[in-house]
Amino acid sequence: MIILGIDTSCDDTSAAVVLDGQRMLSNVIHSQVKLHNAYGGVVPELASREHVRNIMPVVQESLLRANVWMRDLDGIAVTVGPGLVGALLVGLYYAKCLAYVHNIPMVAINHLEGHILSIFLEKEVPLFPFVALTVSGGHTSLYNVEGYGRYTQMGQTLDDAAGEAFDKVAKILGLGYPGGVAIEKTALDGRKDRINFPRPYLSNDSLDFSFSGLKTAVALYVKKWRESEVENYDVTLADVACSFQESVVDVLVNKVMRAREKKSVSAVMVAGGVACNNRLRAKMSEAASTEGVPVYFPRLEYCTDNAAMIAVAGYHRISNGEKADLSMDVRSKYPINDLSPIISC
Ligand code: KG4
Ligand code: ZN
Numbered sequence: 393m394i395i396l397g398i399d400t401s402c403d404d405t406s407a408a409v410v411l412d413g414q415r416m417l418s419n420v421i422h423s424q425v426k427l428h429n430a431y432g433g434v435v436p437e438l439a440s441r442e443h444v445r446n447i448m449p450v451v452q453e454s455l456l457r458a459n460v461w462m463r464d465l466d467g468i469a470v471t472v473g474p475g476l477v478g479a480l481l482v483g484l485y486y487a488k489c490l491a492y493v494h495n496i497p498m499v500a501i502n503h504l505e506g507h508i509l510s511i512f513l514e515k516e517v518p519l520f521p522f523v524a525l526t527v528s529g530g531h532t533s534l535y536n537v538e539g540y541g542r543y544t545q546m547g548q549t550l551d552d553a554a555g556e557a558f559d560k561v562a563k564i565l566g567l568g569y570p571g572g573v574a575i576e577k578t579a580l581d582g583r584k585d586r587i588n589f590p591r592p593y594l595s596n597d598s599l600d601f602s603f604s605g606l607k608t609a610v611a612l613y614v615k616k617w618r619e620s621e622v623e624n625y626d627v628t629l630a631d632v633a634c635s636f637q638e639s640v641v642d643v644l645v646n647k648v649m650r651a652r653e654k655k656s657v658s659a660v661m662v663a664g665g666v667a668c669n670n671r672l673r674a675k676m677s678e679a680a681s682t683e684g685v686p687v688y689f690p691r692l693e694y695c696t697d698n699a700a701m702i703a704v705a706g707y708h709r710i711s712n713g714e715k716a717d718l719s720m721d722v723r724s725k726y727p728i729n730d731l732s733p734i735i736s737c
Contacts, residue, residue: 393411393412393413393466393467393707393710393711394409394410394411394417394458394460394464394465394466395409395410395413395465395466395467395468395469395703395704395706395707395710396408396409396451396454396455396465396467396468396469396490396703397409397410397468397469397470397501397506397699397700397701397702397703397704397706398447398451398468398469398470398471398483398486398487398699398702399470399471399483399503399506399697399698399699399701399702400443400447400471400475400479400480400482400483401471401473401474401475401476401479401480401483401503401697402434402439402475402476402479402529402530402697403423403424403425403427403428403434403439403442403479404421404422404423404424404696404697404698405421405422405424405442405443405446405447405450405482405483406419406420406421406422406450406697406698406699406702407420407447407450407451407453407454407699408420408454408698408699408700408702408703409454409455409457409458409460409465409703410513410700410703410704410707412707413512413703413704413707413708413711414512414513414704416513416700417457417458417459417460418453418454418455418456418457418458419454419693419694419698419699419700420450420453420454420457420699421693421696421697421698421699422446422450424438424439424442425569425570427442428569429568429569431569432563432568432569433559433569434476436476436477436478436479437478439476439478439479440476440478440479440481440482443479443482443483444482447482447483447486448486451486451490454699462490462494462496463494465494465496466496466497466710467496467497467498467499467706467707467710468487468490468491468496468497468498468499468706469498469499469501469702469703469705469706469707469709469710470483470484470487470498470499470500470501470702470706471483471484471501471502471503471506471699471702472484472500472501472502472720472721472722472723472726473502473503473722473723473724473725473726474502474503474504474530474531474723474724474725474726475503475530475722475724476724477722477724480722480723480724481722484500484720484721484722488718491718492718497710497715498715498716498718499706499709499710499714499715499716500716500720501702501705501706501709502705502726502728503697503702503726504526504531504533504726504728505541505543505705505728506701506702506704506705507526507528507531507663507664507701508524508526508535508537508543508661508663509540509701509704509705509708510663510690510694510695510698510700510701510704511661511663511688511689511690511694512704513690513694513700513701513704514688514690514691514694516688517688518659518660518661518686518688519658519659520537520538520539521536521537521538521539521655521657522537522657522658522659522660522661522688523535523536523537523546523648523651523652523655523657523659523660523661524537524543524660524661524662524663525644525647525648525651525660525661525662525663525664525667526663526664527553527554527555527644527662527663527664527665527666527667528553528554528555528664528665528666528696528697529553529555529556529559529570529665530553530555530556531548531549531553531664532548532549532553532554532555532601532603532644532666533545533547533548533549533728534546534547534548534599534647534648534651535728536651536655536657537661540708540712541708541709541712543728543729544729545727545728545729546599546651546654546655547598547599547600547601547647547651548600548601549600549601549602549603550600550601550602551602551603551604552602552603552604552607553603554601554603554640554644554666555570555572555664555665555666556603557603557604557606557607557640558570558571558572558575558637558640558666559571559572560607561575561607561610561611561633561636562574562575564607564610564611564614565578565614565629565632565633567633570665572665572666572668572669573668575633575636575637576637576669576670576671578629578630578633578634579630579633579634579636579637579671580630580634581628581630581634582628582629582630582631582632582633582634582635583630583631583634583635584634584635584637584638585635585638586627586631586634586635587613587627587631587632587635587636588635589606589609589610589613589635589636589638589639590605590606590609590639591606591639591642591643591646592605592606592643593643593646593647599647599650599651599654601643601644601647603640603643606636606639606640610632610636613632614632617632637669637671638671640666640672641669641671641672641675642675644662644666644672644676645672645675645676645679648660648662648676648679649679649680649683652683652685653683657685658685658686659685659686659687659688660676660680660685660686660687660688661687661688661689661690662676662687662688662689663689663690663694663695663701664695664696665695665696665697667689667690667695668692668695668696673689676689
């Protein structure tokens with residue numbers, strides 16, 4: 393089964409062609425980073441306009457690279473939420489047009505389901521059930537994944553997402569946008585235990601996250617440090633970046649391991665933009681190996697936003713007999729277990 397995936401949930405215009413829910417034939421991503429860089433974050437209106445400009449060439453390129461025609465497609469999978477409404481609308485309406493004109497079944501995909509299933513594009517895949525952490529600029533959530541389409545949320549962020557914290561701290565440190573990569577690079581020359589930033593574990597049982605307090609702690613520290621009120625005169629920018637990164641990583645690793653223990657599952661996986669972070673990959677692998685469980689990370693191309701993961705989710709939904717109504721709409725907030733209002737079986 394050949395599925396065309398489309399994702400325009402935030403600031404990447406992406407289209408991909410995937411065979412049988414696992415073999416990527418093409419995965420075209422048009423990034424808008426340069427456009428938004430000047431503003432220090434994604435400007436929703438600009439993102440929508442850029443999607444309008446790029447959606448047609450990106451989809452055409454994905455078909456060309458995969459060497460398939462529209463008539464070869466068995467289905468179209470499109471992200472309908474969560475995300476920026478104006479951005480999502482561009483992908484959805486383009487998908488609707490294609491589905492209608494070429495008479496191809498279409499399915500509506502939850503972006504977070506895409507992130508969870510991104511691991512199935514790899515050769516090494518976890519066995520169900522497993523614990524998944526989706527950690528990006530918009531989300532930080534833990535799920536118990538029992539099968540395709542069977543996800544139970546175990547925890548989520550109560551304020552900032554981890555990627556958002558990386559982006560905001562990078563801004564405070566003057567490292568530019570997007571912040572994750574910049575912090576990781578700067579942290580390479582820093583000392584991880586130079587500054588003891590808070591680790592927001594919340595209560596012992598909680599699998600929820602909270603990163604806004606940590607961000608504020610960094611902001612206050614940096615203010616004092618710049619005003620030379622900090623006693624540790626030898627602290628560097630790299631130390632601040634490294635100590636901050638270590639706090640975030642410690643919290644993420646701790647909660648994933650707690651969730652695994654709670655559900656007694658024998659595998660964990662991490663997806664989303666922050667999963668590109670090498671320190672997170674190393675510490676998560678270390679903790680998982682101590683507990684004797686494998687940890688799975690998709691390759692970087694599948695961690696950040698991409699349409700291949702949406703096509704994987706689409707394959708399983710179409711195989712399951714699902715078909716979306718052409719009257720469906722987008723949803724800025726879209727809990728992963730709430731698929732009913734827009735899907736007809
Ligand atoms: O999944 P993604 O591409 O888009 C969203 O759905 O948000 O994730 C983007 C986020 C940004 O906040 C970015 O700073 C973060 O992922 N990120 C990283 C790294 N690469 C990207 N955070 C930490 N370390 C990285 N290497
Ligand atoms: Zn994402």
